[in-house]
Amino acid sequence: MRTRRLRLLLALATSAALAAGTTACAGDAGGGATTLEMWTFKQAHVEPLKAAAAKFKEQTGITVNITPYTPDDAFKSKIQSAAQSHALADVFEVHAAGEDFVLGGSGILADLSSNVDAAWRARFVDGVADAGKVSEDRYQRSLKPEAPDAGIEKGQLFSLPFTIGTFGVIYASRSKLQAAGLDPAKPPKTWGEFISWLEATHAEDAATGGLTVGLKSPTTGFNWMLEPLAYAYLGKDAYQALWSEDPGKAWGSPNGKRVLSLYDQLTPYWTPGTQTLAIDDADRSFAQGKSAFVLGGTFTLAAIEQNGMNPSDVVYFGVPPAEGGASSELGLAPLALTGLAVSAQTEKTDAAVRWLDFLTKQQQAGAFAQASLDLPGTDLGADTADLLGPDLAGMQDIFGSAADGAYDPADVSFFSPAYVDTQAGDALIRMSPLNQSDPAKANRELGSIVATSWQS
Template sequence: MSTNISRRGLLGLGLGAAATGLLSACGSGTPGETSSQAAAGKAGATTIEFWHRTFTPVENTWYKNIVKKYNAAQSKVNVHDTEVPADAWDQKMKAAQAAGTAPDIYTHSGFIADAVRDEQLHKLNGIVPDEKLKEILPLAKNVSEIDGTYYAYPLLVEAQCVIFWNKDMLKAAGLDPEKGPKTWDELLAMCAKIKPTLKKGQYCIAPAQDADTFAWATVGQQYNFAGHTALTDDWTKPDISNDGYRNLMTSYKKLWDGGYMPKQALATYLTAQDFGQGKVAFKVSGSWMMSEIGSDYKAMLNKTGVGPFPSASSSIDRTATTLGNFKWVVDAKTKKADAAGEFLAWAIAGDTSNVVDFFEVTQYTKVPVRKSVQDAVAATDGAAKAPWSKIVTDEIAPKAIPEPTYSWDISLAVGTAMESVMKGAKSFEDATKTADAAIAKVIKRDGLAGKAPKK
């Protein structure tokens, strides 16, 4: 996931608003500030700075506790933990990097290619044991290594586009409450049956519906409809003026024109508020939304269906989602790389017991990147009570595609075209003409020709 403020980094704001106003008490008052008490009681210990974003309350607690456990478990390294509000992350990190005061280790979202090109990340090879790096499953390698060199260790991956449904609302419309739509044709047919049963203020579905959200949340759908994303294979030209993208954009226009979705979003794509309050029969969001349902809308847990996002009828064999992620990385300029590597290896690459409770408290909505952790999570008592976990882990995540490594500006051009077509502001031809011109400028600006990643 990229660092754009509209993306999953804002989940911490949506679910833990009270927590975002202040830095965690376990960190210093100012991100990057060294605590004079950090190594108290650990004479000779190497103190390292660890920054992580504000996430949901249960995630924040896990981060705080894992640092405490590590500091208590050994005497060589002392980790000074700082929680940074999600909306302040980019500004504070860029300022720290410019000043040469970046933390030794920190959380990182999205792809690592830009950061590696900018020489911001330290190689993990040599500071994290090779056997621990080899445990990273193939589904997460694309966000952790480049040409065999590891620069990041994922804590998790998560599907950015999942469809949730209210079983009671489907049943009231005479539909099977246990089955969600597998194709867009089925989705539209189900909405036609659901719409007459709804009360004022209720809608069939709450999907992505603004340019920023379309830009990142529909990358998998773009691949599903077109068999590729926004650029040609060699990254020399835009590739959205085709029937695949036309069909995707007009599918959203059918939801809009049919009155199946609200004209103004009832809640952000990132949160469960509209779904939890019974205002929509279907909600499209990331797999993380189930965590919010479990914490804030517990009565909905057994009434919520979860499944892969519907496919174009002609491409049911292709995924319709991308994989988001959060990883731990070590700063390239740190003078304490070995200590940072030891902490990382112990906390998220070591004993499975250190991370299993993370997946438990987040309601089994995220996917571990190590087989040993997946097995340990599946063996917990709670996993049997969370049927959506198996769907996300076994049916959705393994087929998902990685987020694109080209510039956000390209994704935003596509998102803007999608919003324009959906709302009828522009025809498909006019919208894609505008997008093509914007994308071509970015290709030239960034010198993308010939820089396409290996298949």
């Protein structure tokens, strides 16, 4: 889920040969005697990482042991307790553009800036190469008293993009669409068409024909559906103004009410009980046929397969723009979801950096992506379709460039540092699906949340 709200160290030795990943280096014990420990919070990544580790050992003699700690809270607790006892793994897969900065600022992750040269950075998909790098804006925000990533310095690099994706992707069951008389080959192009699809599947089966998402995490509906819907309908400037200090343009204004009225059209079609489901539970529910649609991101495809549903049995599309809005098409800009990081405590820095280098090369990145069904941070270029396979390659059609006006969920530069999106998510849930408020009341609540965040 979105890592911008997830704010949970020492310098590395530099070696050009390591960046190229071609030779064993000092500290590798000649390559063959070295064993690395890697921790991840992604259970679905364990087997693909083990397969990569086997290839890496063949090439270098270096062993990499992969250990998952799930769910996220268990992963964080493990890192924090291990850091205190000086028992950290050598390498981590972390939440990118958020958790990496928190861990970096606290001295748990090493600064990779001296190890990653321009050629290595050029491997990555446009827009995500610097996801783990401390920008001027990130540094300035870290100076705020409430900042969880205090201690970071401008220019430090705490992770490399491993998997990328975006939010705002809707998945539909092919069989349920067909049962409702809908053509899976012609997914909705507008918000009105999407609502009509929901109406049709719900009419066919009210119990299992609706939409679900893990609303137990209250930001999911707000971040994954409402925000891209608002961006397309209002346009970039008016969308960003919803979080401004101007009460005539922020939530609480007529613009806010118009967007909430569109979102409220979902209310009759939520799967019963969806507000009690965690994200994984909602994905599992959809895979088991308990809903016709599930809201998620590009990463949801892997979860669906993991829960026993064939990816070819689903249809997916981005949140469609509403009629009469500023945009008739909505691209979704990619963002780094997970990153590869190195422990500041490790004495095997050279081998750890070689492992990161191996994982982010084209052939290996493609093999991992196809096995995990998660899109890689590495740009696969002309070989994308061959390396990813048909189920995953089509997912990239959802992407657009932020420079060309695509919705960028990573851009929160217009938020107050004190804005709390869980409060906004709770207010939205009270309106839809719970139907305890209406668009006017929800708009007032959101307006109050935004105004208070600026006063703070």
